Amino acid sequence: MAQKWDWKRKLKMEKIISGFIAIFGLLILANCTTQKTNAPENIQREWMLVEFQDFSKDVMTSNKARLDLSNKEKTNQFSANMGCNNMFGKVSFNVDGTVKFSEIGSTMMFCDRAMDLEQAFGKELPTMTNYKVEGHYLTLSNSSGKVMKFVASDWD
Missing domain, CATH: 1.20.5 (Single alpha-helices involved in coiled-coils or other helix-helix interfaces)
Structure with missing residues (x-):
């Protein structure tokens, strides 16, 4: 028993x-949960580069230099183009105004007129650690005081 x-x-x-x-x-x-950005909705759009290092606005405009954050399905990804190659990677925006770009990749074509801008942008983008949205402008900056300024492409 x-x-x-x-x-x-x-x-x-x-x-x-x-x-x-x-x-x-x-x-x-x-x-x-799925990984999503804590960024405000107004970041999720396409941005045109208008101020960066010593490059003229004309150079950036003629190259159609842009940063695309509008991917609604995968809000933690970005793409960019400075007139030749496509760049892509991950981005994380936080409500405290910090940002992190990582896992950055690019196509590898040679384009004589756009290489200087593209190389400088590709080198500086991973160093950007802060963001600010003011009206239709997005400003990325780092601790060294370097700045990238964008305007929303859908702004008239």
């Missing part, structure tokens, strides 16, 4: 342990 009782007790303990594991697993899954 004692063996029968031990067997029932063991089965009951296994059910309790399995229940706890199932509940723990559901709690972990409930806390999983």
